[in-house]
Amino acid sequence: ECVIEDGTIAYKNWVKTGTEVYRQFWIFDVQNPEEVMINSTKLKVKQRGPYTYRVRYLAKENLTQNSDNTISFVQPNGAIFERRLSVGTENDSFTVLNLAVAAAPILYPNSFVQMVLNSFIKKSHSSMFQVRTLKELLWGYKDPFLSLVPYPIDTTVGVFYPYNNTVDGVYKVYNGKDDISKVAIIDTYKDKKSIYAEFEHEVNLKGIPVYRFVLPSKAFASPTVNPDNDCFCTEKIISKNCTSAGVLDISTCKDRKPVYISLPHFLHASPDVPEPIEGLNPNEEEHRTYLDVEPITGFTLQFAKRLQVNILVKPVKKIDTLSKLKRNYLIPILWLNETGTIGDEKAEMFRKQVTGKISLLGLVEMVLLTVGIVTFVASMIAYCVCRSKKVK
Known part of the structure; x- marks a missing residue:
């Protein structure tokens, strides 16, 4: 889907x-x-x-x-x-x-x-x-x-x-x-x-875990710092021979x-x-560009x-x-x-259809893992008891 x-x-x-x-x-x-x-x-x-x-x-x-x-x-x-x-x-x-x-x-x-x-x-x-x-x-x-x-x-x-x-x-x-x-x-x-963005940290958006990506400062850096920006430096005067940062032509x-x-x-x-x-x-907080991306769907x-x-x-x-x-x-x-x-309605739908099921899956994994560990430990104890009796 x-x-x-x-x-x-x-x-x-x-x-x-x-x-x-x-x-x-x-x-x-x-x-x-x-x-x-x-x-x-x-x-x-x-x-x-x-x-x-x-x-x-x-x-x-x-x-x-x-x-x-x-x-x-x-x-x-x-x-x-x-x-x-x-x-x-x-x-x-x-x-x-x-x-x-x-x-x-x-x-x-x-x-x-x-x-x-x-x-x-x-x-x-x-x-x-x-x-x-x-x-x-x-x-x-x-x-x-x-x-x-x-x-x-x-x-x-x-x-x-x-x-x-x-x-x-x-x-x-x-x-x-x-x-x-x-x-x-x-x-x-x-x-x-x-243009690209870089991962900053995880954010909770209306109960949905998302990854925040920000436009890095190097996206507007001078070509001396970021050679990828060389094509944006065409006006040598305002860019001080392409050593100034912060503006793209x-x-x-x-x-x-x-x-x-x-x-x-x-x-x-x-x-x-x-x-x-x-x-x-x-x-920085008021003027930066960012994207909050849901990691499972990429939206x-x-x-x-x-x-x-x-x-x-x-x-x-x-x-x-x-x-x-x-x-x-x-x-x-x-x-x-x-x-x-x-929106709130879309967020609720998203929680039910994606994050809710993923959370449920995580819970099932924990239950199965716990059952598996208990079964393994019980089996090891039973094995050791049986072996001990056999030796005696």
Whole structure:
């Protein structure tokens, strides 16, 4: 019943999870935009949140059983705002980095092109920073600067644009048919090996013993410490020639846009990474990523995925709003916490069908072992008594 195959209990609960999954956002509201643009001072930010959305409520699609005992699928994206779990509404406004202005000179390094872009930026009254609502920042808005560019480009900008009516994947996971210990483990994501977690300790989750796995600090370490991260070090300046830790360059996954991911508040980062930013308070318990995995079935019964989205901004002489910067800034935009925990009803079913039976099996083993020991001891005593009488 634990194999991910049509007809099993595992398959039914895996295709569409019965657990509610929430994604919380904390936005970094910039407090001193003018000082940064004019004097290149330290960036002061204030975290605001959480703003909560329900996600992963749609069933997996394009399910395909493969010959290597894996199953492939895509996860449809969807987000429903949960006002009762949020500090405000989707119309709350924030002072944040202007995503289009920051990315333009990196995408187009040619000086002449930058001069042309600068004229569009000025004409649209755009700047290094802007005021946007939560809904605009996350899901997209028509950018006034890009709207003036006389080329057929998508003028909508957003951290997670496009999202609704899109899919995530392709995922490829083991179905457990040949090895039940590998069931539900991700083999590849978009044909690439996924990031890993390491065992920390055992946890009791609603009466179910689970193993807690955490995202280790070396997953964000510099290539000098973890050579596996060498492919993430493409920006030699912010990484101090690839000796700094805590940030991964994912620009190649984002059409060369200068997007970098880290743990929230630059947890586990080298001191030089958050140095130009004030208002960050990294905390291991609040900002780490973990998975609670039930060891018999391999199912994740509780998790917290925490990541921060950052954008690189460089001084650019040809663009007025960026010309007075004297340093590079890795500006945090937001961090997210995507969580899910097995519900009480599902937990009760799990205890009855899995852990309860395993506990019963353990009890039967102890009884049989005790009976066996008693029988063995009694037999040895009887043997010794009989032998003693025979000798006499």
